[in-house]
Amino acid sequence: MRVNRILLSTALVVVALVVQVSVLARLHLPGAVPDLLLLTVLALAMVYGHVGGALVGFGAGLLADLAPPADHAAGRYALVLCVIGYVAGLVKPENGRLKSATGPMLVVVGAAVGSTLLYAGVGALVGDTAARHVGLPGLLFSAALYDLLLAPFVVPAVMALARRAENDPLAETTSAAKATDISSGWLASGTGLRIGGQRGGLRMKASRARTARAGRIKGVKRL
Structure with missing residues (x-):
C-alpha cells in the first residue's frame, strides 16, 4: 500500500x-x-x-x-x-x-x-x-x-x-508541466522547423524563378 x-x-x-x-x-x-x-x-x-x-x-x-x-x-x-x-x-x-x-x-x-x-x-x-x-x-x-x-x-x-x-495535486502539477514542456518542445523541434524549412525552400524557389524569368526577358530584348 x-x-x-x-x-x-x-x-x-x-x-x-x-x-x-x-x-x-x-x-x-x-x-x-x-x-x-x-x-x-x-x-x-x-x-x-x-x-x-x-x-x-x-x-x-x-x-x-x-x-x-x-x-x-x-x-x-x-x-x-x-x-x-x-x-x-x-x-x-x-x-x-x-x-x-x-x-x-x-x-x-x-x-x-x-x-x-x-x-x-x-x-x-x-x-x-x-x-x-x-x-x-x-x-x-x-x-x-x-x-x-x-x-x-x-x-x-x-x-x-x-x-x-x-x-496528489503536486504530482498532477508536475506531470502537467512536463507534458506542456514535452508538447512545446515537440512543436518547436518538429513542426516549427519543418514549417520554417518549407518557407525557406519556397522563398529560395521563388527567387530562383524570378531570376530565371528576368534572364529570359533580357535575352528576348537582346534578340
Missing part, C-alpha cells in the same frame, strides 16, 4: 475505534452495537479495492481485538474484517466514485449480516457463547439496522477523503 493510504487508513481506523468504544458502546442500545469500524473498512475497501480492503480490515480488526475492553480471542475480529474488506473491495465502483446509493447500502447490509454470522461462527469454533442470551436473529436485525442508519453519515465522507488522498 502507498504511504498516504497507510496514514489515512490508520487515522480513520483509530478515530472510528475510539468513537465506537467511548460513545457508541455506551449507548446500551438493544441488540448489537453500531459498528463504525466496519463502515470505515467498507468505505476504504470500495476505494482501494479488494487487496487494500483486506489489509485495512485485518489491521482494523486486530486493533479492535487488542484494544480494551476486548473480551474475545485476539485475531477473531481481524479475520472477520479481513474477509469483509476483501469482499467489499471486489464491488469497488469505477474510479472509486459512487453513481447511486443503492449499491453501497446493499453492501452495508450484507457486510453487517455477514460479519455478525462470521463472528458468531468463529466464536462457536473457539467456544465463545457470550452472545447466546441476545439471540442470533436479534443480533442480525439490530446490526443491519444500526449500520444502515449510520452508513449515510460515514461511508460517503470516508470515501471522499480516500479519493482526495489518492489524487
Whole structure:
C-alpha cells in the first residue's frame, strides 16, 4: 500500500475505534452495537479495492481485538474484517466514485449480516457463547439496522477523503508541466522547423524563378 493510504487508513481506523468504544458502546442500545469500524473498512475497501480492503480490515480488526475492553480471542475480529474488506473491495465502483446509493447500502447490509454470522461462527469454533442470551436473529436485525442508519453519515465522507488522498495535486502539477514542456518542445523541434524549412525552400524557389524569368526577358530584348 502507498504511504498516504497507510496514514489515512490508520487515522480513520483509530478515530472510528475510539468513537465506537467511548460513545457508541455506551449507548446500551438493544441488540448489537453500531459498528463504525466496519463502515470505515467498507468505505476504504470500495476505494482501494479488494487487496487494500483486506489489509485495512485485518489491521482494523486486530486493533479492535487488542484494544480494551476486548473480551474475545485476539485475531477473531481481524479475520472477520479481513474477509469483509476483501469482499467489499471486489464491488469497488469505477474510479472509486459512487453513481447511486443503492449499491453501497446493499453492501452495508450484507457486510453487517455477514460479519455478525462470521463472528458468531468463529466464536462457536473457539467456544465463545457470550452472545447466546441476545439471540442470533436479534443480533442480525439490530446490526443491519444500526449500520444502515449510520452508513449515510460515514461511508460517503470516508470515501471522499480516500479519493482526495489518492489524487496528489503536486504530482498532477508536475506531470502537467512536463507534458506542456514535452508538447512545446515537440512543436518547436518538429513542426516549427519543418514549417520554417518549407518557407525557406519556397522563398529560395521563388527567387530562383524570378531570376530565371528576368534572364529570359533580357535575352528576348537582346534578340
